[in-house]
Structures are given as structure tokens and as C-alpha cells.
Amino acid sequence: MQKPADWTTGVEAILYQSCGCCGKAQYFRRGFCAACGATGLADRRASGKGTVYATSIVARAATVETRAHVPYNIVLIDAEEGFRMMAHGASDLAIGDRVAARFTQFAGKLVPYFEKLA
Amino acid sequence: MTYITGVGLTSYGKHEGLTSLDLMSKAAELATADAGLKRADIDGILCGYSTVSPHIMLATVFAEHFGIRPSYAHAVQVGGATGLAMTMLAHHLVDAGVVKHMLVVGGENRLTGQSRDASIVALAQVGHPDYEVPLGPTIPAYYGLVASRYMHEYGVTEEDLAEFAVLMRTHATTHPGAQFREPITVADVMASKPVASPLKLLDCCPVSDGGAAFVVSREPSNAARVKIRGCAQAHTHQHVTAAPRLSELGAEISIARAKQASGIAISDVRYAAVYDSFTITLAMLLEDLGLAKRGEAASRVRPGYFSQDGQMPLNTHGGLLSYGHCGVGGAMAHLVETHLQMTGRAGNRQVRDASLALLHGDGGVLSSHVSMFLERV
Numbered sequence: 001m002q003k004p005a006d007w008t009t010g011v012e013a014i015l016y017q018s019c020g021c022c023g024k025a026q027y028f029r030r031g032f033c034a035a036c037g038a039t040g041l042a043d044r045r046a047s048g049k050g051t052v053y054a055t056s057i058v059a060r061a062a063t064v065e066t067r068a069h070v071p072y073n074i075v076l077i078d079a080e081e082g083f084r085m086m087a088h089g090a091s092d093l094a095i096g097d098r099v100a101a102r103f104t105q106f107a108g109k110l111v112p113y114f115e116k117l118a
Numbered sequence: 119m120t121y122i123t124g125v126g127l128t129s130y131g132k133h134e135g136l137t138s139l140d141l142m143s144k145a146a147e148l149a150t151a152d153a154g155l156k157r158a159d160i161d162g163i164l165c166g167y168s169t170v171s172p173h174i175m176l177a178t179v180f181a182e183h184f185g186i187r188p189s190y191a192h193a194v195q196v197g198g199a200t201g202l203a204m205t206m207l208a209h210h211l212v213d214a215g216v217v218k219h220m221l222v223v224g225g226e227n228r229l230t231g232q233s234r235d236a237s238i239v240a241l242a243q244v245g246h247p248d249y250e251v252p253l254g255p256t257i258p259a260y261y262g263l264v265a266s267r268y269m270h271e272y273g274v275t276e277e278d279l280a281e282f283a284v285l286m287r288t289h290a291t292t293h294p295g296a297q298f299r300e301p302i303t304v305a306d307v308m309a310s311k312p313v314a315s316p317l318k319l320l321d322c323c324p325v326s327d328g329g330a331a332f333v334v335s336r337e338p339s340n341a342a343r344v345k346i347r348g349c350a351q352a353h354t355h356q357h358v359t360a361a362p363r364l365s366e367l368g369a370e371i372s373i374a375r376a377k378q379a380s381g382i383a384i385s386d387v388r389y390a391a392v393y394d395s396f397t398i399t400l401a402m403l404l405e406d407l408g409l410a411k412r413g414e415a416a417s418r419v420r421p422g423y424f425s426q427d428g429q430m431p432l433n434t435h436g437g438l439l440s441y442g443h444c445g446v447g448g449a450m451a452h453l454v455e456t457h458l459q460m461t462g463r464a465g466n467r468q469v470r471d472a473s474l475a476l477l478h479g480d481g482g483v484l485s486s487h488v489s490m491f492l493e494r495v
Contacts, residue, residue, distance in 0.1 A: 008252070028246060028359075028360065029248075053267065055263070055315070056262030056263045056265075056266060056315055056317075057312070057314065058254065058255070058259050058313075059315070060258070060312075062242065063254075074254075076263055076267075076359065085359060086250050086253055096270075106252075106254060107254055
């Protein structure tokens with residue numbers, strides 16, 4: 001499979017796949033739809049808007065690179081397109097908050113970072 | 119029909135200078151002797167894995183080291199659920215007549231064999247390599263995410279979760295093999311260092327060295343008659359990002375299947391052994407299994423419901439949270455303790471009635487579940 005041009009490869013974008021057969025939105029990239037098995041998924045670019053599903057502020061990191069960033073907030077976001085993703089977030093985020101993504105550097109890599117929508 | 123005929127458990131904590139194979143051997147020696155068997159009687163081996171000494175054929179490495187030539191052997195890997203998954207497999211293989219005496223063994227020098235950082239990094243790899251691990255989550259963060267959602271949906275508080283850490287420590291104070299035996303209070307848990315909110319240091323199990331083993335046999339080999347009544351699994355996801363909603367997690371599915379397989383109801387259960395990698399894990403699983411109503415597990419801890427002399431004694435050795443967690447052996451200690459309770463050999467920890475026990479294990483991030491009922495006959 002071709003590598004996606006999204007944050008996992010250093011591009012400022014959140015991509016997901018949309019199944020032409022069952023309509024399911026899929027975040028972890030594969031050559032088929034995990035819900036119905038159909039192939040021929042369409043790559044879509046997400047708006048970056050969503051709702052906070054869960055949060056955990058990491059105070060104890062395990063590597064030299066990540067320890068330089070503590071505390072950092074790991075969040076699960078329900079994207080408005082219908083998939084869930086893990087990302088970083090502002091420390092004041094609460095479950096249910098409406099949020100939008102920007103991008104930041106973390107331990108030498110690009111990562112999505114969500115903040116509360118005004 | 120199958121029986122757990124022998125159990126073996128080392129102390130957990132630091133075993134300076136011992137390898138994973140050493141710890142597995144110690145536990146296996148104890149379990150074999152406890153079953154009244156010799157090495158030559160063992161014709162099957164199931165073992166877990168060691169993050170310190172990974173090997174693609176650990177079961178035969180162990181068999182050679184221990185000095186047996188089994189007719190059946192391989193390793194099993196289901197994270198924290200490995201111990202009970204091996205027991206379930208042993209039950210079916212022994213029941214089918216493939217082997218007579220299956221040795222189930224796990225052990226690792228996880229504390230002294232590598233740095234705590236190395237251990238945390240190794241375990242965080244249960245996360246998705248592209249979509250999760252680059253974000254720097256740790257195992258406590260995966261469970262912290264689940265905890266934040268559970269607390270949000272069911273009104274559970276951090277003080278509620280702290281009750282489970284206190285309960286496990288209270289139990290561990292009575293076991294000489296436990297890694298942590300100093301009593302703690304809810305205030306101590308609340309004041310402990312933040313790890314991954316809402317989880318603090320005392321909400322998390324430690325990293326330990328240790329080993330555990332048991333023998334599953336077709337017939338009883340001694341006075342201990344502990345029968346495996348029924349067991350079942352459920353696997354709903356691997357990564358927390360892909361987990362179903364809280365009401366659809368695997369523990370409820372596996373316990374329903376185990377009840378069906380055994381004809382046992384939760385009201386029949388007299389002793390519980392439930393996976394407790396974090397306080398949230400234990401709180402959620404107790405409620406998923408039906409041992410407490412949703413959001414009410416902590417309120418059952420306070421009046422002593424899960425204590426040694428309570429209605430449903432739970433993890434009387436101190437669980438992963440205080441007896442310790444050496445990887446695969448971690449949750450196997452729950453089964454060893456259950457066996458000691460069921461056969462009246464738990465000494466100062468002995469409960470009134472452990473005639474029927476429920477065991478539950480969890481691997482990954484509530485990803486893999488095994489539920490099991492044991493009965494003294």
C-alpha cells in the first residue's frame with residue numbers, strides 16, 4: 001500500500017478512508033474495509049474538527065525524547081467524519097469539548113494537536 | 119473433565135541474578151511437586167513470553183532447560199490474559215486426551231533484567247505503530263483514557279478508584295511473597311505521583327520479577343480436587359483507538375459465554391480472582407462481570423464485601439497492584455491463590471468458603487478477555 005500523505009509521514013493533514021460499499025469511515029489505513037471487506041476505498045482529508053472522547057495527561061514518560069515534553073495530553077477525538085483518532089491536545093480539554101486540530105512537533109515528529117473551538 | 123492438580127508461585131519483587139528461565143523453573147518445580155508428579159510425568163508444556171528474553175520457541179527452550187521431552191509444547195501470547203488463555207487451552211487439550219498432564223508456566227525477571235523505562239517502552243508497543251506509538255502514550259495512558267471515559271459516564275471518582283489500591287495492599291500485608299506490604303490509605307493513593315491522569319503511581323501495578331506455574335491433569339493426582347468447570351474468551355479490538363464503546367467491551371461477552379459453557383451463575387460464585395493491572399481495570403471488570411452494579415464497585419469495597427471475611431473475597435494475595443506483576447506470571451498468581459483458597463491451604467489468608475471461584479484475565483487495553491469458573495469437588 002502507498003504511504004499516506006498525512007501526519008504519520010510528516011505532512012500536515014489527517015486522512016481517513018471512506019468505503020464506497022458500506023459507507024464506513026476508517027482511520028487505520030488498510031487495503032480493504034474492515035467492516036465489510038470491500039476494496040477500492042477512497043482517501044479523504046478530514047476537516048480536523050471533532051469532539052473529545054477521552055483524555056489522559058502523561059506525567060511519566062519512558063524515553064529521553066518524550067520526557068522533554070511532559071506533561072502532555074493524550075486524547076481520543078471523535079472526528080466529525082465518523083472515525084476516532086488518538087492525538088495530542090491542550091491541557092484544558094474535557095470530554096465532550098468541540099475541538100479543532102493544528103499540528104505540532106513532538107519527540108522529533110509531526111503530531112496532530114487539538115484545541116477547544118471558540 | 120480436567121483438574122488443576124498442582125500450583126507453584128515464587129515471591130514477587132526483586133530476584134537479583136535470576137533469569138526468566140530460572141524463575142519459570144522454580145515455579146514449575148513447585149507446581150510439579152505440589153501435584154505429586156515427577157518431571158517425566160509431564161507430557162505437555164504451555165508457556166508465556168518474556169519481554170526481557172524474547173525467543174521464537176520459548177516452550178522448547180524451557181522444556182530442554184527444565185529437562186523434559188513433552189509430546190506437546192508451544193508458547194502463547196495474549197498479553198495479561200495469557201495465563202488464563204493457557205489454562206483454557208490446557209483444559210481443552212487435556213479434556214481431548216492430547217496430553218495427560220499439562221504444565222502451564224510463566225516467569226520473567228522484568229524488574230531486574232531491564233530498566234523500568236525499557237519495560238514501559240516495550241509494553242507501550244501494544245499500541246498502533248503508526249497511529250498511536252509516535253504520540254508517546256504509555257500503558258498507564260491507554261488505561262488513563264479508558265478511566266477518564268468510565269468516570270465521565272458512570273460518575274466514578276478518583277477516590278473510588280483509590281479504594282481498590284488500598285484493598286489490594288491490605289490483602290498483600292498478609293502474604294509474605296508480596297512485593298508491597300506496607301499498608302496505604304486512600305489519602306496516600308491520592309497524594310501519590312501523577313503517572314497518566316487520572317491514574318497516579320498507587321493506581322498502577324509495579325514491575326516485578328517472579329514466576330508462577332500449575333499443572334492441568336485429566337484425573338486428580340492428589341487430595342486437591344479443583345475442577346475447571348468452564349471457560350470462554352472474547353476479543354473485540356487490539357488498540358484503544360479501535361475499542362468499542364464501554365458497554366460493548368469483551369469482559370461482558372466472555373463472562374456470558376463462560377456462564378453458558380459451565381451452567382454457573384454469578385450468584386453461585388464464592389471467591390473472585392480478577393485482573394487488576396490498574397485500579398480502573400479492577401473497577402470496570404468487577405462491574406462488567408456482574409460482581410457489582412455499574413458504578414458501584416467502590417461502594418462495595420468500603421464495607422468489606424471484597425475482603426477476606428467478606429461475601430466475595432477478591433485477590434486475597436494482593437493482586438497485580440500489590441503482590442506484583444512480572445508479565446505472564448502476574449495474573450497466574452491469581453489462579454495459584456485461588457487454588458490455595460479452594461484447597462484450604464491459604465493459612466492466615468484463608469477465606470470461609472472458596473468452593474466455587476470466578477477468574478478473569480484481560481490483555482492489551484481491555485482487548486482480550488478470558489473468564490473461567492473453578493469448582494472444588
